Amino acid sequence: xxSEHAVNAPTPSENIVHHLTHLNNIxxxxxxxVDWSVVNYDTLFFSVALGLFTVFLLWLGAxxxxxxxxxxxxxCVEILVEMVANQAKGVIHSPESRRFVxxxxxxxxxxxxxxxxxxxxxxxxxPRLWQTAMNDHHAYLRVVPTADLSAxxxxxxxxxxxxxxxNIKIKGAAGWVHELFTAxxxxxxxxxxxxxxxxxxxxxxxxxSHGMRLFGNMYAGELVFMLIALMGGAWTVSTMGVTLxxxxxxxxxxxxxxxxxxxxxxxxxxxxxxxxxxGQAHEGH
Amino acid sequence: xxxNATLFFQLVVFVMLGLFTMKFVWPPIEKALDERAKKIxxxxxxxxxxxxxxxxAEKRAVEELRKARESAGDVRASAERNASQxxxxxxxxxxxxxAQARQAAEAEADAAAQRAKDELRDQVxxxxxxxxxxxxxxxxxxxxxxxxxxxxxxxxx
Numbered sequence: 361x362x363s364e365h366a367v368n369a370p371t372p373s374e375n376i377v378h379h380l381t382h383l384n385n386i387x388x389x390x391x392x393x394v395d396w397s398v399v400n401y402d403t404l405f406f407s408v409a410l411g412l413f414t415v416f417l418l419w420l421g422a423x424x425x426x427x428x429x430x431x432x433x434x435x436c437v438e439i440l441v442e443m444v445a446n447q448a449k450g451v452i453h454s455p456e457s458r459r460f461v462x463x464x465x466x467x468x469x470x471x472x473x474x475x476x477x478x479x480x481x482x483x484x485x486x487p488r489l490w491q492t493a494m495n496d497h498h499a500y501l502r503v504v505p506t507a508d509l510s511a512x513x514x515x516x517x518x519x520x521x522x523x524x525x526x527n528i529k530i531k532g533a534a535g536w537v538h539e540l541f542t543a544x545x546x547x548x549x550x551x552x553x554x555x556x557x558x559x560x561x562x563x564x565x566x567x568x569s570h571g572m573r574l575f576g577n578m579y580a581g582e583l584v585f586m587l588i589a590l591m592g593g594a595w596t597v598s599t600m601g602v603t604l605x606x607x608x609x610x611x612x613x614x615x616x617x618x619x620x621x622x623x624x625x626x627x628x629x630x631x632x633x634x635x636x637x638x639g640q641a642h643e644g645h
Numbered sequence: 646x647x648x649n650a651t652l653f654f655q656l657v658v659f660v661m662l663g664l665f666t667m668k669f670v671w672p673p674i675e676k677a678l679d680e681r682a683k684k685i686x687x688x689x690x691x692x693x694x695x696x697x698x699x700x701x702a703e704k705r706a707v708e709e710l711r712k713a714r715e716s717a718g719d720v721r722a723s724a725e726r727n728a729s730q731x732x733x734x735x736x737x738x739x740x741x742x743x744a745q746a747r748q749a750a751e752a753e754a755d756a757a758a759q760r761a762k763d764e765l766r767d768q769v770x771x772x773x774x775x776x777x778x779x780x781x782x783x784x785x786x787x788x789x790x791x792x793x794x795x796x797x798x799x800x801x802x
Contacts, residue, residue, distance in 0.1 A: 382647075390647045398649035407655060411662045418670040425673040427680030434677075441674045463671040464663030471662060505655075510648055514655030521656075 372590050379483065379586050381500045382508065383490075400508055407505035410474040414467060440466060447632060451639035457526060461638050464522075468515070469631035472574065475506045476623030479581050480616055483589045506626075507578040509571065516571035519634050520563060526641040539644060570633050577626050581619055588612045770798050 370378065381389045383402040390398050421437030430438060448462035481503060490501040505511045527536045540559050541552045592608035595601045774794065 384649070390649060392647075394648040396650050398647075398651075399654065400649065400651040403651050404654050404658075408658055411658055415662055415665045415670065418666060422670040422673040425677035427677045427684060430677070430681075438674060438678060441671065442678065445675070459671075460663065460667050463666035464660075466671070467662045467666040468659070508651065510651035511655045513648065514652035515659045517652065518656045518659040 372594075375590065375593075376583070376586050378498070378500070379487065380502065380583075382502050383500045400502075400510060402500070402502050403505045403508040403511050406478060406503055407471075407475060407511055410478070410505070411467075411471050414471045414474055418467070418470065440470070444469065444631070448635055451632075451635045452642060453639075454530070454642055457530075457638070457642065461522070461635065465631045465635050468634055469627050472506060472515075472630050473623060473627035475504065475511075476578055476627055478504045479507070479578060479585065479619060479623060483582070483585045504578055504582050506574055507582045509575045509579075512575040512578075513568070513571035515574075515630070516567045519570060519637055520567040523563070523637050523641040526638055530642050531644065543644070566633075566637055570630070570637070574626050574630050577622055581615075581622060584615055585612070585619075588615060766798060766801050769801060770794060773797065 377389075382400040384390065384398050384400045386398055418437060421434050424431075425434055425438075444466040445458075445462055448458050448465060452458050452461055486503045487499075487501040491497055491499045502508065527539075531539060541547075541555050543555060544558060545551045545555050588608055588611045591604045591611070595605040595608070
């Protein structure tokens with residue numbers, strides 16, 4: 361009686377692997393860990409769409425900004441701007457650099473917040489809609505761009521490039537090269553390779569941990585939501601099945617509430633680290 | 646956990662969004678915040694100034710009130726002085742008038758008494774002469790006895 365359905369239904373692990381496969385230009389799961397010929401369309405679509413949404417919101421707040429009594433929305437945008445501006449002032453002492461870095465930090469904070477918040481949508485909602493729209497039950501779609509390592513590392517490498525830019529801008533190319541070879545251990549020629557190696561490790565560690573931290577948190581969060589969804593997905597009219605459904609609701613609720621904290625915190629941490637790393641680029645060792 | 650070319654696109658989007666915010670979002674908000682801060686600072690300064698102005702005005706009002714009270718006292722004192730002066734003058738004048746009137750009345754009374762005395766003296770003289778005529782049963786010649794009469798008159802004085 362249940363044979364046909366049972367045969368076609370994916371196993372839990374298949375289901376999760378399916379959920380974790382990107383919609384990309386090759387139409388299947390990327391086989392090697394690094395493949396520069398592959399592009400994840402879903403990550404790009406959601407990150408660009410949410411990025412535009414972010415700057416549109418900010419622009420709405422800024423469009424009619426008045427020095428008189430602000431509306432609630434303007435007040436909200438002002439609170440964010442003030443918060444980021446204060447953090448930036450504490451970390452970056454050059455007003456010239458703050459003119460770009462502070463707005464960037466604000467955008468990054470909101471953008472990452474919205475990308476993380478995609479995690480709060482029901483895990484099956486957008487993928488199922490997409491499969492229906494494509495009329496293909498195996499169409500892939502992942503909706504949380506920050507759970508894609510390419511996206512988070514892309515942003516952290518952006519921060520790294522900005523660090524290089526400000527290092528050169530503030531210290532001059534020669535000054536920075538001098539620092540690369542003489543800091544942190546000293547200017548004795550014997551120490552030059554050690555210093556350079558240390559600097560390379562430092563930059564690499566900063567950048568990779570910056571991107572990995574956000575990715576790891578969001579990926580794990582997404583995975584937990586999928587596991588919770590499996591319980592509800594397995595519900596039947598039986599004691600066991602009803603228990604599963606109840607636990608799904610309770611666990612999903614608890615994890616979603618906790619996740620509100622995580623998505624905000626991770627967005628804030630990413631923003632703060634962006635400011636701190638660029639601030640460090642302004643200071644000599 | 647895969648890495649692919651999405652990374653480069655994400656990097657570009659990252660920088661472009663930052664540039665957009667720098668160009669179109671941050672400056673108007675920053676400007677509004679700065680202007681509002683300035684407005685509030687100005688408002689507070691104006692309030693402080695108004696407060697000190699008020700204190701100054703109150704002090705001046707008290708001073709003016711004190712001066713007015715003082716000058717009112719002066720005016721009252723001088724008015725009282727004038728009034729008592731006037732009363733004094735009037736009293737003196739009244740006394741004067743009374744004294745004059747009394748003097749005139751006395752003089753008149755004296756004159757009247759003198760006239761009455763004179764008249765009485767004449768009549769007494771006449772009476773005496775008439776008496777003497779009767780006594781002497783003869784007529785005394787007034788011309789012949791004028792000296793005698795005058796002497797008599799003198800004695801009666």
